[in-house]
Amino acid sequence: MRLLHTMLRVGNLERSIAFYTEVLGMRLLRRQDYPEGRFTLAFVGYQDEADGAVIELTHNWDTSSYELGNGFGHIAVAVPDAYRACEEIRARGGKVVREAGPMKHGSTVIAFIEDPDGYKIELIQRDAEHG
Structure with a gap:
């Protein structure tokens, strides 16, 4: 077994992709729109998914922000x-x-x-x- 990814729900996908790629230097590995479900998934990371854990950015088209909650750490x-x-x-x-x-x-x-x-x-x- 191995860790595959951490999923974060984001309010603005383009802004988040820019942060993780331009500020943190990750690469956009793949992106897929799901029109029937009205969401997009984008995967970013420092290495290919086959080689290490990545971050899944989930953008629900009808949601512009989320409460982070107190269970998530970092x-x-x-x-x-x-x-x-x-x-x-x-x-x-x-x-x-x-x-x-x-x-x-x-x-x-x-x-x-x-x-x-x-x-x-x-x-x-x-x-x-x-x-």
Whole structure:
């Protein structure tokens, strides 16, 4: 078994695809409209679906926003330098909500950003060897 994807419902698909591809550097892997169900699925990720987990962006055509709820935590992305990643993400229009620095009660360097719908994305500083 392996993890396939995390699904997020988004209010504006084009805005979300732009965020994940242009701000976070993922690729749009596939996109499919389902006119009968009035929704579109778009899959984004750093690698092909056969090689790793991706994010499924679900856009229900008749819904422009969602309440995030308190059960969802965050998506985590490994980065080589969290401080630099925050600078680059901010320069590309992304929103940093917790600056890079050591986590509470630990030494791992982390940061948090938000996507256009308010979903949290944790940046975890890891060297290339530990991905």
